[in-house]
Amino acid sequence: MKKNIIIIIIGCIISQLGMAQIGVNTDNPKTLLHIDGRSSAATTNPATGAVSALQASDDLVVTSDGRIGIGTLTPSARVDILSSTPGALRIIDGSERSFRMLVSDNNGVLSWTSAMGTWFASMNGKFPLIYETTYIMKPIKGYSESVISSPTEGAVNVSTGEITVPYKGYYRVTIGGHWGTNRTGANVYVIIPYVYINGAPSANFIAVGAHSNYGLSPTFITVLPFNANDKVMVYNDQRWGTSANVVDQIFFDIEYIE
Known part of the structure; x- marks a missing residue:
């Protein structure tokens, strides 16, 4: 058997x-x-x-x-x-978000990441031509318009002047507008906008104006690293006798790079 x-x-x-x-x-x-x-x-x-x-x-x-x-x-x-x-392929690992790309590391491990330009936020504003008499770091807020690429990622707040970035990475920061002063007469003056992150200064720019009777309209561009949910805003450094003490037009853009 x-x-x-x-x-x-x-x-x-x-x-x-x-x-x-x-x-x-x-x-x-x-x-x-x-x-x-x-x-x-x-x-x-x-x-x-x-x-x-x-x-x-x-x-x-x-x-x-x-x-x-x-x-x-x-x-x-x-x-x-x-x-x-x-939609033939779906990968959910916690890194997925709208407009992301699937990329690999050196070992071929795949994950979702945002591509350059897939997230951006921008604010612009016009303000009265009133020369400041105080020598302070003045926060720029009260913008009139804003735009953001994805309302569910990051945020813009025109009242506080803050842009909240959605994830960790490098971002292109662009600041431009019209500055002036009534402090220096026929002498030169300096324009010194600062980038603040979570209430602390992070980076600054410098431009030189030739005469207080003329305004200057520079554009500043840099690349900065941010962490997820960092709040970013612009300050005008008007602490000095030769610094611009009025900003009557400004735009503030942040764009994700990598």
Whole structure:
């Protein structure tokens, strides 16, 4: 009896080894492993003969050379997905957000990251031409207009003058406008806008005006690293006798780089 059982087991093993292809949900496998999803009558594989592209659209196959095909019986890469509608691949690992790109590190590990220019925020404003008499670091706030690329990522606050960046990385910061002074007469004066991060000074720029009877309209550009949810704003340094003490027009832009 035991001998008969052993013979049967050996026969089954030999039978399985002799099978070139294994089908799941189909008696008509076309690869080493062929699974027919059979999601509808139109996509159900025939019992014999060729499998059409429509019938293969819900199939999964593994070929003898280790390739995986989803929606195709002839994968041309290690993993080949064929779909008639967008959104064939979905990866959720906590780094996914709108407008992000899938990139790899040196080890080929994939993650989502934002591409240059996919996030930006901007504010601009016009203010009365009133020369300040105090020698202070003056925060620029009360902007009149703002725009942001994604309302669900980051924020702009025209009242406080703050732009909140959504994630860690490097950003292009652009500040421009019209500065002036009534302090220096015919002598030169300096324009010194500062970038503040979370209430602390981070970077500053300098431009020189020739005469207090004339305003100057410079544009300053730099690249700065920010952390997620950093609040960024512009201050005007008017602490000196030669510094510009009025800003009647200004724009403030931040754009994600990497």
